[in-house]
Amino acid sequence: MASQTPQAAAQAAAQAFDYAPAPESRSVVDIAPSYGLFIDGEFSDAADGKVFKTVSPATEEVLSEVAQAGADDVERAVKAARKAFEMWSALPGAERAKYLFRIARIIQERSRELAVLETLDNGKPIKETRDADLPLVAAHFFYYAGWADKLDHAGYGAAPRPLGVAGQVIPWNFPLLMLAWKIAPALATGNTVVLKPAETTPLSALFFADICRQAGLPKGVVNILTGYGDSGAALVAHPDVNKVAFTGSTAVGKQIARTVAGTDKKLTLELGGKGANIVFDDAPIDQAVEGIVSGIFFNQGQVCCAGSRLLVQESIQDELLDSLKRRLSTLRLGDPLDKNTDIGAINSAEQLARITALTETGEAEGAERWSAPCELPSAGYWFAPTLFTNVTQAHTIARDEIFGPVLSVLSFRTPDEAVAKANNSQYGLSAGIWTEKGSRILSVASKLRAGIVWANTFNKFDPTSPFGGYKESGFGREGGRHGLEAYLAPSSPKGERK
Amino acid sequence: MSTVDSSSSRLSVLKTYKLYVGGKFPRSESGRVYEVSDSKNKWLANAPLSSRKDARDAVVAARKAFGGWSGATAYNRGQVLYRVAEMLEGRRDQFVREVADAEGLSKSKAAAVVDAAVDRWVWYAGWTDKIAQVVGGANPVAGPFFNLSTPEPTGVVTVVAPQESSFLGLVSVLAPVIATGNTAVVIASEQAPLPALSLGEVLATSDVPGGVVNILSGRTAELAAPLAAHQDVNAIDLTGVTDDALAKELEIAAADNLKRVLRPQPVDFAADPGTHRLTAFLETKTVWHPTGSLGASGSAY
Amino acid sequence: MPTTAPAASAALAAPAFADATASDRALRRFLHGLPGVDTVGLEARAASLGTRSIKTTAKAYAIDLAISMIDLTTLEGADTPGKVRALGAKAVNPDPTDRTTPRTAAVCVYPDMVAAAKEAVAGSGVKVASVATAFPAGRAALDIKLADVRDAVAAGADEIDMVIDRGAFLSGRYLKVYEEIVAVKEACGEARLKVIFETGELSTYDNIRRASWIGMLGGADFIKTSTGKVGVNATPANTLLMLEAVRDFRAQTGIQIGVKPAGGIRTTKDAIKFLVLVNETAGADWLDNHWFRFGASSLLNDLLMQRQKLSTGRYSGPDYVTVD
Structure with missing residues (x-):
């Protein structure tokens, strides 16, 4: 670095461009001290009166106490959804559409609060x-609203039929967005819904229940059951559920697949991933660095389609790693409500423990750890953006989904090697390709066994774009025309038991 | 098949039925066979009684063939499937006889079944280069991105062929699997495996690359279990599983690596098959790429 | 700042790149070997940094910093010594109601106004910058351009803002562009050289990155987006790209080079976005008017109004800042 003018150096030392706190106001949202289950259009306590607390992972402050659904509550919710199904499925598509459009608009109105x-x-x-x-979230409802009266033209035969009651279980990483991915297509196609949000993030689903009321959605069309894994297990096992949709871990996904085996329940699963982000030596480097950062540090890496394995061509490895470390050093970790925060809190103590354990395994197995220099708040669950070098395919951190802000860096020499390593995984959800050579993008993209391939970009989502995995990342697609299939039966009952 | 041709005193030449694995015709590695009889309990032939090891070899062959077959052009796969129809047409009489024996049908009914099976190959031959246009396409995302969804084959598919419809049923479940670029391990009808084993001979002479279709005969339950649990099999079609308890057991085993499962259901093989069996073993891959403006001059905010 | 001798600076300080400028072919190979730029990704990054929320103390710091980085500019055919004197007075004392307001970095004028400008800012520390080299089109013989530069320097200009030959650049004659910069740098003597690319005419981000490197190799003290005379001038994206270039150049050569976006930056909000780009791309070392400038005129009054708002708590209006 060249010498600065003395007065410049003095000034820089005296005053740096420190961004003052810019917190979003908490007062725009009014959280009640307790919430019930939303069944048949009403909030009510769990039958056995059980409750659990939900905390802010950034401060460990208790936000509210919510009801914990048991088997009786599942029974009641499924019954309400079954009852509502007759009316809802018989409604003209154009009317169902208008409810969904209303919901989309109310979400837009209340988006700051949410x-x-x-x-x-x-x-x-x-x-x-x-x-x-x-x-x-709003876009997803708006998109599927428009399908409700056009299902005859969706490519699933004339007059396709809804399945019935959909039991849906969603994760904590994108609570409201995963709700939208589940509920919007289900309602557009004429199904009714019992949805269980994750135990660490129940609140936005309960606020959504209020939006349903504001939109005038008929009772029982959407039911929200808060609770733990056992509530979800009871829901998917319920004999009067016709459709099960789950987003979450591969282990639980397999358990659900076993549960619905031998039944008529239609199943879609969106599970884990270990996405490879492949950077060739002719990549647009600055944008690749941004893509790598977005790929693994967006939402603290708690993203199933995260680009958690960086596969970099050996010839540019050092240069890319330098750029990446420099960029990671600018990430701002802290108060999630601050508008300038890039990295928020890990969702739960349990998740933090898992991330910590896996990174310790990474070190124990000989990978080299580097963490961005940043101060972690004393309360709450935090993990500094971290990357591991000297990682090989044999390392645990190159194979297991960490679901945290941890990047494993591997190298390759040829495109064939890159593809082989990228595909060498039980998962097959996402992948990234960075190169300025068009034909290479197309040839590599066609060989990757992954449901979403981002070329010269990463972590882009859109309601029109089908999302879902190969292999153990699950089956079925959410989003787009493809996303309707999970909620429709062919018009002819022939060959269907239901 | 009769052992002795009664109209003349010539002793006919009997066929040794063999498995079709990796483009070759091996016996079961177990050395076992079982008796196959017609509907009147008359002995027709001995069929190989495949073992778990035969199933494993079949998966290895199917996996090996997957890259080439899924990478072939759709036009090429269409021509290969059409070639199967051509070859089958030429051996129509043989299959009419085998189907009549296997399913206890009259000559004319068996002929109708074989004709329908030939036509089914033709139907799916035509689908190979159309399905991507029907189920894939561009997605109008709200941003400066090109976004395209294309169907891709799931991988290695285990097909439990229908028990009753030993030939038309078999073709109806097999052809859609390979039309899209999957490779298949087929468990032939347990009681009536001979048409399936003979189909292997047709496939071998129809430009179908070795390993794309692998045909096993034997006990359905015994073969389906290891295949349902096999970690290198991507999907399983349970159409030929008639026992609900077994179907459930296989589906549970299939969950270990999240195989795509097509559950058993009553099928009318004479009806228009639709696209359902094609899409059951397709994955959707969606590729994004930035579009952006032509240059920097028009882009500012 | 680059402390090496003018003209020879690149060759001496960046021996790694000596080969790159050995011939037209070598330079072309070098420039086309630079990493490509993805338009959507670059613009998305710039937009994302534009969402930073700069409040209270950070805003006060940014406003003063931005004022101190302005090259207060008048480049009109109608310029007169009187107009230039008024501009100089404003640069030296931007807000007569508040003497704590920092001075601008420089005034920027045509060569024939340099003497008047020099007089207007005398003793204040405000620099005089002059556009030269047949600004803004640059369509003149090299001798004429160099004479233009020497004229401005002789009149007392502290800084020279030259334009590159876009025609030569777009037709692939990169070495011509480079050699012209080297020649102008030599003609500058002690004056610091800003090299204007006219990014709107270069059209693609790949071209802007290549031009940045030609400029840096040629001995530029600053690389500058545009003249302010074409449709598209400074944008967050093209400035971000140029900040990446100076960042990379320093990493590879140790030489720090300044950046000057010019034209189209009119509001405090815009200016702060650019400072965020600097802070998070090149880094805090560039947050000084020795290394970053705004080529602007109306921006100053908006910054002054925002500054008054911060100190008084009420919104100011155009009648409370000076019109020059």
């Missing part, structure tokens, strides 16, 4: 809930 709520309950930065989660 963004703050989601940030409080989940720990992710307000920048993300405001600029990614909420716009996508």
Whole structure:
């Protein structure tokens, strides 16, 4: 570095461009001290009166106490959904559409409130809930609203039929967005819904229940059961559920697949991943660095399609790693409500423990750890952006999904090697390709066994774009025309038992 | 088949039925066979009684063939499937006889079944280069991105062929699997495996690359279990599983690596097959790429 | 700042790149070997940094910093010594109601106005910058351009803002562009050289990155987006790209080079976005008017109004800042 003028150096030392706190106001959201289950259009306590607390992962402050659904509550909710199904499925598609359009509009109106709520309950930065989660949630409802009266033209035969009651279980990483991915297509196609949000992030689903009421959605069409894994297990096992949709871990996905085996329940699963982000030596480097950062540090890496394995061509490895480390050093970790925060809190103590354990395994197995220099708050669950070098395919951190802000860096020499390593995984959800050579993008993309391939970009989502995995990343697609299939039966009952 | 041709005193030449694995015709590695009889309990032939090891070899062959077959052009796969129809047409009489024996049908009914099977190959031959246009396409995302969804074959598919419809049923479940680029391990009808084993001979002479279709005969339950649990099999079609308890057991085993499962259901093989069996073993891959403006001059905010 | 001798600076300080400028072919190979730029990704990054929320103390710091980085500019056919004197007075004392307001970095004028400008800012520390080299089109013989530069320097210019030959650049004659910069740098003597690319005419981000490297190799003290005379001038994206270039150049050569976006930056909000780009791309070392400038005129009054708002708590209006 060249010498600065003395007065410049003095000035720089005296005053740096420190961004003052710019917190989004918490007062835009009013969280009640307790919430019930939303069944048949009403909030009510769990039959056995059980409750659990939901905390803000950034501060460990208790936000609210919510009802914990048991088997009796599942029974009641499924019954309400079954009852509502007759009326809802018989409604003209154009009418169902208007309910969904209403919901989309109310979400847009209340998006600031919902963004703050989601940030409080989940720990992710307000920048993300405001600029990614909420716009996508509204867009998803708006998109599927338009399908409700056009199903005859969707390519699933004339007059396709809804399946019935959909039991849906969603994760904590994008609570409201995953709700939208589940509920919007289910309602558009004429199904009714019992949805269980994750135990660490129940609040936005309960606020959504209120939106359903504001939209005048008929009772029982959407039912929300808060609770733990056992509530979800009871829901998917319920004999009067016709369709099961689950987003979450591969282990639980397999358990659900076993549960519905031998039944008529239609099943779609969106599970884990270990996405490879492949950077060739002719990549647009600065944008690749941004893509790598977005790929693994967006939402603290708690993303099933995260680009958690960086595969970099050996000839540019050092240069790329330098750039990456420099860039990671600029990430701002802290108060998720601060508009300038890039990295928020890890969702739960349990998840933090898992990330910590896996990174310890990484070190124990000989990979080299580097963490961005940043101060972690004393309360709450935090993990500094971290990358591992000297990682090989044999390392645990190159194979297991960490679901945290941890990047494993591997290298390759030829495109064939890159593809072989990228595909060498039980998962097959996402992948990234960075190169300025068009034919290479197309040839590599066609060989990757992954449901979503981002070329010269990463972590882009859109309601029109089908999302879902190969192999143990699950089956079925959410989003787009493809996303309707999970909720429709052919018009002819021939060959169907139901 | 009769052992002795009664109209003349010539002793006919009997066929040794063999498995079809990796483009070759091996006996079962177990050395076992079982008796196959017609509907009147008359002995027709001995069929190989495949073992778990035969199933494993079949998966290895199917996996090996997957890259080439899924990478072949759709036009090429269409021509290969059409070639199967041509070859089958030429051996029509043989299959009419085998189907009549296997399913206890009259000559004319068996002929109708074989004709329908030939036509089914033709139907799916035509689908190979159309299905991507029907189920894939561009997605109008709200941003400066090109976004395209294309169907891709799931991988290695285990096909439990229908028990009753030993030939038309078999073709109806096999052809859609390979039309899209999957490779298949087929468990032939347990009681009536001979048409399936003979189909292997047709496939071998129809430009179908070795390993794309692998045909096993034997006990359905005994073969389906290891295949349902096999970690290198990507999907399983349970159409030929008639026992509900077994179907459930296989589906549970299939969950270990999240195989795509097509559950058993009553099928009318004479009806228009639709696209359902094609899409059951397709994955959707969606590729994004930035579009952006032509240059920097028009882009500012 | 680059402390090496003018003209020879690149060759001496960046021996790694000596080969790159050995011939037209070598230079072309070098420039086309630079990493490509993905338009959507670059613009998305710039937009994302534009969402930073700069409040209270950070905003006060940014406003003063931005004022101190302005090259207060008048480049009109109608310029007169009187107009230039008024501009100089504004640069030296931007807000007569508040003497704590920092001075601008420089005034920027045509060569024939340098003397008047020099007089207007005398003793203040405000620099005089002059556009030269047949600004803004640059369509003149090299001798004429160099004479233009020497004229401005002789009149007392502290800084020279030259334009590159876009025609030569777009037709692939990169060495011509490079050699012209080297020649102008030599003609500058002690004056610091800003090299204007006219990014709107270069059209693609790949071209802007290549031009940045030609400029840096040629001995530029600053690389500058545009003249302010075409449709598209400074944008967050093209400035971000140029900041990446100076960042990379320093990493590879140790030489720090400044960046000057010019034209189209009119509001405090815009200016702060650019400062965020600097802070998070090149880094805090560039957050000084020795290394970063705004080529602007109306921006100053908006910054002054925002500054008044911060100190008084009420919104100011155009009648409370000076019109020059």
